Amino acid sequence: MRQNLVAGNWKMNLTYQEGLALVEEIVRLNAAGTGPEVVVCPPFPFLQGVGQALPQGGKLHLGAQNCHQKESGAFTGEVSAKMLASVGCEYVILGHSERRQYFGEDDELLSQKLKAALAASLKPIFCVGESLDTREADETFDFIGQQLASGLFHLSNEEFAHVTVAYEPIWAIGTGRTATSAQAQEVHAFIREQIARAYDAEAALNTTILYGGSANAQNARELFSQPDVDGGLIGGASLKAADFTTIIQSF
Numbered sequence: 001m002r003q004n005l006v007a008g009n010w011k012m013n014l015t016y017q018e019g020l021a022l023v024e025e026i027v028r029l030n031a032a033g034t035g036p037e038v039v040v041c042p043p044f045p046f047l048q049g050v051g052q053a054l055p056q057g058g059k060l061h062l063g064a065q066n067c068h069q070k071e072s073g074a075f076t077g078e079v080s081a082k083m084l085a086s087v088g089c090e091y092v093i094l095g096h097s098e099r100r101q102y103f104g105e106d107d108e109l110l111s112q113k114l115k116a117a118l119a120a121s122l123k124p125i126f127c128v129g130e131s132l133d134t135r136e137a138d139e140t141f142d143f144i145g146q147q148l149a150s151g152l153f154h155l156s157n158e159e160f161a162h163v164t165v166a167y168e169p170i171w172a173i174g175t176g177r178t179a180t181s182a183q184a185q186e187v188h189a190f191i192r193e194q195i196a197r198a199y200d201a202e203a204a205l206n207t208t209i210l211y212g213g214s215a216n217a218q219n220a221r222e223l224f225s226q227p228d229v230d231g232g233l234i235g236g237a238s239l240k241a242a243d244f245t246t247i248i249q250s251f
């Protein structure tokens with residue numbers, strides 16, 4: 001179901017104590033319980049504690065930043081989707097450009113991770129996005145189209161209904177260089193069009209598509225005002241409760 005959603009990706013930041021203080025402040029500032037769905041995605045060791053700080057059954061949800069593609073087994077240091085679900089995760093980020101770039105995650109592996117997440121009843125937030133070189137070569141749409149086709153569109157209609165897509169131009173991540181709202185809107189509209197082609201118009205209308213890349217308390221309202229931008233996947237600004245709350249309140 002298409003919905004307004006803001007997800008905070010803490011990446012590899014904070015200590016457990018700092019993470020607990022942050023989530024408690026986020027809960028306090030968002031106690032009214034109105035507004036978009038909110039997902040907090042801390043590092044693995046914080047998940048259970050952060051989850052326990054979130055009120056049950058409200059608009060604040062727990063998400064992870066990654067999962068392994070297998071259900072269990074001898075994979076030292078890895079974490080399965082089923083484990084994430086067992087500590088209260090509802091969402092998992094997959095295909096983030098940092099995972100693709102630094103950990104060599106390709107479309108084939110991401111396809112397996114998506115299946116594993118869905119099998120554990122997690123809702124994947126699937127990231128796509130082009131590099132600066134790709135944008136400057138005017139190949140953004142081809143590139144995103146390819147990422148969607150090979151990474152995501154192998155899912156059945158029923159599986160795809162649980163997926164949120166995040167458009168994250170790599171050149172905008174952590175750089176302070178945000179896509180303009182027009183740049184975000186044209187790629188979001190393109191993604192929705194590709195979903196309509198791969199599935200149908202209803203699936204396209206029902207898909208939540210987030211923007212990520214230097215979104216902050218100052219630019220979120222403008223970004224979220226675009227017709228195909230349903231919210232944000234927020235990195236740096238999700239580490240400050242007041243900024244994250246301003247973003248949450250930017251619809």
Ligand SMILES: O=C[C@H](O)COP(=O)(O)O
Pocket residue numbers: 009096168172173174175176212213214215233234235236237
């Ligand atoms: O997952 C979040 C994105 O990578 C955006 O990060 P950023 O808001 O720090 O640019």
